Amino acid sequence: MKHKGLFITLEGVEGAGKTTQVHRLANAIGENVLVTREPGGTPISEQIRNIFLTDADMSPSTELLLIAAARAQHVTERILPALNAGRIVICDRFSDATIAYQGYRKGIALQQIEKVNHIATGGLAPDVTFLLDLPPEIGIQRKRNSGEPLSRLEHEKLTSHQKVREGYLAVAKAEPHRVILIDAQLDENTIHQLLVSETKKRIQSFE
Ligand code: TMP
Numbered sequence: 762m763k764h765k766g767l768f769i770t771l772e773g774v775e776g777a778g779k780t781t782q783v784h785r786l787a788n789a790i791g792e793n794v795l796v797t798r799e800p801g802g803t804p805i806s807e808q809i810r811n812i813f814l815t816d817a818d819m820s821p822s823t824e825l826l827l828i829a830a831a832r833a834q835h836v837t838e839r840i841l842p843a844l845n846a847g848r849i850v851i852c853d854r855f856s857d858a859t860i861a862y863q864g865y866r867k868g869i870a871l872q873q874i875e876k877v878n879h880i881a882t883g884g885l886a887p888d889v890t891f892l893l894d895l896p897p898e899i900g901i902q903r904k905r906n907s908g909e910p911l912s913r914l915e916h917e918k919l920t921s922h923q924k925v926r927e928g929y930l931a932v933a934k935a936e937p938h939r940v941i942l943i944d945a946q947l948d949e950n951t952i953h954q955l956l957v958s959e960t961k962k963r964i965q966s967f968e
Contacts, residue, residue, distance in 0.1 A: 762884045766844035767963055770855040773893035774926050775915050776900030777945040782893065782956055783853045785949075789957045790851075790964075795843040798853035799831065803838045806831035814912045821867035825877055828859055832881035841885065849964070855887060857932050857940075862914070865928025866921050889963055891956055892933050895945035897922030 769786075771779040780798075787796045800810040809831040813824065832855075843850050856878045864874045897919060904915060933940040941959060943952055 762886070764841070764844035764885075765847040767849045767889075767960075768840070768844055768852070768885070768887045769850065769960060769963075770852045770857070770887040770890045771893065772854055772857050772861070772890055772929060773945060774895055774897045774900045774922055774929070776897075776903035777893035777895045778903075778949065778952070779853055779893055781949065782891070782952060783851055785953045786956045786960060787851050789953070790849060790960060793847070794849045794851060795839070796851050796853075797835070797839060799835060799855055799858065800828055801831065802835040802840075802852075805834045805838075814914070817913055821863060821869050824867060825859065825863045825869055825874065828863065829877045829881040832856070832859075832878075836882055836885055841883075844885075849960075852887075855890075856882060857887075857890060857892075857929065860932055861925045861928030865931070866917075866924045887939065889959065890936075890940045891959070892929055892940050892942050893945035893952070894926070894930065894933075894942055897926055899946070 771783050771786075773779050783796060783798075787794045799806075800813055801807045809827050813819075813827050813831070819827075840850055840852065859874055859878055860871065863869050864871050901911075901915065901919070901922065904911060930942075933942045943955060945952070947955075
């Protein structure tokens, strides 16, 4: 799908440091940036996020359809208008998360994920994705150390988190031109500088 902007996503297992990097990157890039997240980013999508993160015993298909509903609203109401206006959109998670979480972790067939993702995005894909890769046991430990309460997904067994990581690595392998794999055990400033330099390269090429 053609647009005038730059669509950047950050992905990774729980505790990989995405959210910190999203905000640092946005500050470094400056104006003309929209920072957003999934699930979420619009009033409807944020309501769906609350249901998604808090309700226990959710079936895998329910997860997939809720995520897709949140994404459809987010793409239409926020992401596409910003991209069409030539803005830089930095989104904390997007479609790759559905492949990793609902596909690899929850076992929904990848072809089904692809179809549903297509309905939700209308074919919109990130121009670049930064995948912050980390052994999940370190990510969960980081979350615990931060003192924040863990969500229902973060509470799941380590093997589930390992599947998520495996899913993300498979996406990175399949799409090496789009997905930049970053070792999330590097220090925060080094990761930040890497993200800024890769983003600036892409801004120059679309200006
Ligand atoms: P966050 O903690 O990075 O804000 O993400 C919220 C949770 O939602 C996280 O556990 C991953 C999960 N998630 C999915 O399961 N599928 C998706 O497609 C997305 C975007 C998030």
